[in-house]
Amino acid sequence: MTVIEVRGLRKHFTIRKKVSRFRRESTEVRAVDGVDLTVERGELLGYLGPNGAGKSTTLKMLTGVLTPSGGELSVCGLTPVPQRRRLAARIGVVFGQRSALQWDLPLRESFSLLRHVYRVPAGDHETALRRCRDLLDLDAFLDTPVRQLSLGQRMRGELTAALLHRPEVIFLDEPTIGLDVLSKQAVRGFLAELGARGDTTIVLTTHDLADIERLCRRIVVIDHGRVVHDGSLPELHARYGSRRRVTVDFAEPVTGLSVDVPGVTLERAEGTRLEFALESTAEVGDLLARLVAVGGLRDVTIAEPEIEDVISRLYTSQVAAPVD
Numbered sequence: 001m002t003v004i005e006v007r008g009l010r011k012h013f014t015i016r017k018k019v020s021r022f023r024r025e026s027t028e029v030r031a032v033d034g035v036d037l038t039v040e041r042g043e044l045l046g047y048l049g050p051n052g053a054g055k056s057t058t059l060k061m062l063t064g065v066l067t068p069s070g071g072e073l074s075v076c077g078l079t080p081v082p083q084r085r086r087l088a089a090r091i092g093v094v095f096g097q098r099s100a101l102q103w104d105l106p107l108r109e110s111f112s113l114l115r116h117v118y119r120v121p122a123g124d125h126e127t128a129l130r131r132c133r134d135l136l137d138l139d140a141f142l143d144t145p146v147r148q149l150s151l152g153q154r155m156r157g158e159l160t161a162a163l164l165h166r167p168e169v170i171f172l173d174e175p176t177i178g179l180d181v182l183s184k185q186a187v188r189g190f191l192a193e194l195g196a197r198g199d200t201t202i203v204l205t206t207h208d209l210a211d212i213e214r215l216c217r218r219i220v221v222i223d224h225g226r227v228v229h230d231g232s233l234p235e236l237h238a239r240y241g242s243r244r245r246v247t248v249d250f251a252e253p254v255t256g257l258s259v260d261v262p263g264v265t266l267e268r269a270e271g272t273r274l275e276f277a278l279e280s281t282a283e284v285g286d287l288l289a290r291l292v293a294v295g296g297l298r299d300v301t302i303a304e305p306e307i308e309d310v311i312s313r314l315y316t317s318q319v320a321a322p323v324d
């Protein structure tokens with residue numbers, strides 16, 4: 001079942017700049033510039049892109065905060081801005097800069113208030129809260145006023161607040177940014193569990209590579225407001241030529257070695273250790289045969305491609321062309 005359907009979505013901002021005492025100039029920023037996207041129920045989608053790519057603007061349009069400049073969009077069968085109230089009951093939102101919690105109330109009371117806002121039956125509320133309490137370890141600070149919570153504790157509270165009314169879709173803008181290691185793990189574990197159940201659709205933006213690896217089964221990358229990749233993590237590796245790394249140690253320092261193997265680059269040579277980067281087309285066997293022939297090979301380590309490498313190549317490369 002399709003939960004999010006977006007066709008040719010655009011958001012253009014006009015910025016007026018003072019260029020002299022009497023003159024102003026208008027420039028147009030195409031924050032989102034023709035995005036097509038279909039998301040099925042239960043998908044866990046990473047919506048990625050470099051700074052200023054248009055991620056938050058897209059999320060704001062999907063959640064009814066911003067009116068699109070053009071295109072069509074439907075979330076849970078509703079049009080976000082005109083049907084914002086009905087949509088609010090069907091989605092959950094965690095945006096770093098906005099809070100669903102009451103600053104001066106203990107967390108527990110904030111949740112109770114939300115129960116009334118969303119008119120959730122008491123039994124359902126208790127069940128949903130119990131799950132979040134267990135999975136996000138909330139009990140130690142459930143009676144603490146929100147303003148006294150750490151960032152990690154507050155984010156766990158925000159996630160709970162977004163989920164208590166059992167939304168069909170949850171939108172998360174940078175859910176792990178600034179969190180300590182333990183809170184990051186708690187949030188990721190929770191989202192992984194939520195995603196695995198398959199009934200909640202999750203759309204998240206993140207710059208955190210561990211979030212991407214752990215959570216995002218599908219990755220949509222945008223740049224300059226346009227989709228430049230839509231697929232799984234392995235597809236991303238394949239498309240952007242992610243590189244394996246081969247590190248070899250010799251008994252004696254090696255000098256003047258030239259390795260003429262297609263797709264293999266010698267990246268570093270330090271004493272007895274050499275490091276090679278291999279394009280996806282390169283054969284490790286060919287490289288090793290060449291190195292064995294040199295003599296004195298002691299040790300070999302092969303590291304799988306790093307997501308960091310792939311994403312930075314994607315964000316910085318000129319190969320990122322819009323998906324048809």
Ligand SMILES: Nc1ncnc2c1ncn2[C@@H]1O[C@H](COP(=O)(O)OP(=O)(O)OP(=O)(O)O)[C@@H](O)[C@H]1O
Nearest residue numbers: 013015029031049050051052053054055056057058
């Ligand atoms: N209200 C606004 N008025 C004018 N320009 C805006 C507005 N909101 C966003 N923009 C511009 O639109 C572009 C996309 O911004 P957006 O916040 O969607 O990017 P992003 O991908 O979420 O970036 P980041 O990763 O840095 O949060 C940027 O150039 C930004 O400056």
